[in-house]
Amino acid sequence: MSERELPDVYDDPEAYDLVFEQFDEDLPLWLSVGREARGPVLDLACGTGRVLVRLLEQGVDADGLDSAPAMLERARVKAQAKGFTPRLVQGDMRDFTMPRRYTRVLCGFNAFAHAMTIEDQLRTLRCVREHLESGGALVLHTSFPSPSYWLQPDGEPVQEIEVERPGTGTRVQLWDTRTKDPVNQRQRSEIEYREVDAGGRVVASRRLRTEQRWVYRWELELLLRAAGFQRFEIHGGYRGEPLVRPDQPMVAWAWKD
Amino acid sequence: MRLRPRVRPTTAVAPPRSRESLVVRSPYEDPELYDLLFDGYREDLEFYLAHARAAGGPVLDLACGSGRLLLPMLEAGVDVEGLDVESEMLAALTRKARERGLEPVLHPGDMRSLDLPRRYALIVCAFNTLVHNLTPEDWIATLRGCREHLAPGGSLLFDVQTMTPAALCDPDGVPIQEFDLPTADAAVTLRVFDTRRKDPVGQIQRSRVEVQELDAAGEVLDTHRFEATMRWVQKNELVLMLTLAGFERWEIGSGFAGEPLGPDSLQLVVRAWGEGGSA
Numbered sequence: 005m006s007e008r009e010l011p012d013v014y015d016d017p018e019a020y021d022l023v024f025e026q027f028d029e030d031l032p033l034w035l036s037v038g039r040e041a042r043g044p045v046l047d048l049a050c051g052t053g054r055v056l057v058r059l060l061e062q063g064v065d066a067d068g069l070d071s072a073p074a075m076l077e078r079a080r081v082k083a084q085a086k087g088f089t090p091r092l093v094q095g096d097m098r099d100f101t102m103p104r105r106y107t108r109v110l111c112g113f114n115a116f117a118h119a120m121t122i123e124d125q126l127r128t129l130r131c132v133r134e135h136l137e138s139g140g141a142l143v144l145h146t147s148f149p150s151p152s153y154w155l156q157p158d159g160e161p162v163q164e165i166e167v168e169r170p171g172t173g174t175r176v177q178l179w180d181t182r183t184k185d186p187v188n189q190r191q192r193s194e195i196e197y198r199e200v201d202a203g204g205r206v207v208a209s210r211r212l213r214t215e216q217r218w219v220y221r222w223e224l225e226l227l228l229r230a231a232g233f234q235r236f237e238i239h240g241g242y243r244g245e246p247l248v249r250p251d252q253p254m255v256a257w258a259w260k261d
Numbered sequence: 262m263r264l265r266p267r268v269r270p271t272t273a274v275a276p277p278r279s280r281e282s283l284v285v286r287s288p289y290e291d292p293e294l295y296d297l298l299f300d301g302y303r304e305d306l307e308f309y310l311a312h313a314r315a316a317g318g319p320v321l322d323l324a325c326g327s328g329r330l331l332l333p334m335l336e337a338g339v340d341v342e343g344l345d346v347e348s349e350m351l352a353a354l355t356r357k358a359r360e361r362g363l364e365p366v367l368h369p370g371d372m373r374s375l376d377l378p379r380r381y382a383l384i385v386c387a388f389n390t391l392v393h394n395l396t397p398e399d400w401i402a403t404l405r406g407c408r409e410h411l412a413p414g415g416s417l418l419f420d421v422q423t424m425t426p427a428a429l430c431d432p433d434g435v436p437i438q439e440f441d442l443p444t445a446d447a448a449v450t451l452r453v454f455d456t457r458r459k460d461p462v463g464q465i466q467r468s469r470v471e472v473q474e475l476d477a478a479g480e481v482l483d484t485h486r487f488e489a490t491m492r493w494v495q496k497n498e499l500v501l502m503l504t505l506a507g508f509e510r511w512e513i514g515s516g517f518a519g520e521p522l523g524p525d526s527l528q529l530v531v532r533a534w535g536e537g538g539s540a
Binding site: 122150151152154155184185186187188189219220221222223225226227229230240247248249250 | 461497502
């Protein structure tokens with residue numbers, strides 16, 4: 005089966021949540037961004053609502069936008085279970101229209117890496133800027149590979165994550181088979197969700213694909229400038245740490261003056 | 262140091278142990294040593310010379326140094342001027358030009374604040390010089406100045422270091438023997454070691470360079486040291502800087518024979534046109 009035929013990783017929101025929902029070290033950042041927004045917040049590429057539902061629970065006036073209908077539907081169900089009916093819009097981050105303007109737009113969990121070209125990146129950032137109130141800010145998390153990552157060979161499955169599927173005794177593993185293009189800063193991934201039982205036997209397997217385009221620190225600054233942001237800060241963590249190592253998460257604040 | 266497009270190291274060697282003589286802040290403070298090391302570098306000469314000849318108008322050699330390219334251009338009848346920030350290098354160039362009966366127009370100045378009366382059909386910036394722009398502000402100021410000094414249809418042509426995964430994974434702080442170079446009298450060989458430290462976030466490479474003078478028996482006669490800081494650029498980032506500087510069109514390859522840029526290319530060769538530019 006060629007990679008082109010594989011479904012997108014965002015076509016399987018249940019598996020996505022099972023393996024990724026545990027990653028919540030960024031939550032304090034997003035909750036504080038939401039609490040201090042003093043106005044409406046847009047969760048750009050909100051996915052299944054990992055951050056959005058928590059924002060709603062904190063009383064933040066938050067909308068969500070995502071391009072994947074299956075992810076949005078899961079977000080809607082999760083929000084509804086908690087008694088919320090947020091505005092959830094299916095749309096492309098490069099070209100979206102929301103009916104209101106925001107004091108904060110947040111874009112977490114490396115979602116910006118799905119903007120695959122300079123044009124995609126600039127369209128996304130400009131569209132965000134248009135949706136910001138004057139004085140509002142984009143807060144964006146993204147990251148880029150460190151030298152150790154380069155040493156991992158292409159085309160070989162790497163087990164990235166293993167989680168228990170609650171109540172079943174099985175474990176779900178995420179295997180990533182990567183093809184890296186360092187000149188264009190892109191990576192294609194064939195993702196396999198492999199479910200193994202207590203005896204280590206594979207009881208289920210599903211293959212999906214995804215593609216990412218990472219950005220370096222200076223490049224992110226240049227993108228923000230080219231998109232019209234004149235004031236920005238780039239940190240190396242979720243608590244405003246200075247960015248000094250490539251294995252730190254890159255968190256950018258960009259204000260619309 | 263304006264390193265030549267870097268050869269992948271094959272051997273890591275023990276740090277040289279020898280008496281020290283000259284310690285300089287930068288290689289450009291010692292044009293004599295600089296010329297010993299680099300004046301013989303010819304890989305890019307035909308490339309830049311051919312473009313200068315074909316420019317059809319005045320040419321500016323940005324960061325012309327001691328004239329490695331500018332003098333052959335003048336001798337080929339090209340209407341070329343030079344600019345450099347290092348007065349020692351310009352003085353060396355003037356001496357060399359006079360010996361050949363040439364009187365080039367030379368401008369002392371910083372490439373980030375270009376302000377010259379003429380407009381050029383071609384601006385060249387060779388030998389990895391743009392790595393001395395350590396911040397995006399410096400880069401954009403330099404590129405914008407170049408664009409503003411281009412005649413209609415003119416272009417900027419340069420080569421600059423980029424970074425590859427393999428080079429990024431090279432261990433830091435290990436002296437690497439770069440090359441051996443015989444000197445004119447052949448009795449002395451120059452052996453060049455480079456000890457690099459890389460900052461992958463800031464895209465900065467700091468080099469401590471040691472140049473040993475070796476006699477025929479391999480004994481170290483003298484050692485020269487200098488330091489250099491350079492900032493490498495990635496292709497996508499360069500495209501953004503060209504855009505922000507107002508360039509409208511560009512071609513980015515690697516090497517001087519039109520090679521495409523690949524995952525192991527350590528060098529970008531760039532031609533960029535401003536308004537009204539064409540291929």
